[in-house]
Amino acid sequence: MATPPTLAADAVLGLLVPLWQWAIGLLVLVTVVLSARKLLMRGPSRMGGALLLVGGAVVALTALSYLLDSL
Template sequence: MPDGRPLLAEDALLGMLFPFWQLVIGLLVVLALGAAAYRLAVRGPSRMTTALLVTGGAVVGIALLSYLAGSY
C-alpha cells in the first residue's frame, strides 16, 4: 500500500472473485434470515411478539453501545 489505497486482494484472480464472494455470503445470510422468519411466523403470534421485543432490545442496545463507544 505505498500509495495509500486499501489493498483488497493480492493478485488479479482474487481481485475479480472478491465481490462474488461478498454476494454469495450476502445471499446465504438473506436465505438464513428468510428461513428463520418463516419458522418464527409458523409458530404463532405469541412467539413472534417475543422475538420482536428481543430483537428490538438488541438493536437498541447495540446502538447505545456504539454511541457510547464513539463518544469516548
C-alpha cells in the first residue's frame, strides 16, 4: 500500500488565496477611485457613457467571479 501524498503545499496555497483576493480587490478599488476622480474632472458631458462602461465592467466582473467560484 502506497503512502498518501503530502498535502502541505495545498494547505499553504489555500491560506494564500484569500490574500491574493484582497490584493486584487484593493487594486481594483484604487483604479476605480482614480478613474472616477479623472472622470469627474472632465465634466458631466462624459458621465453617461462612463457610467454605462463602469456598469458593464461591474456586471462582467461579477459574472466572471461567479463562474470561477462555481468551478
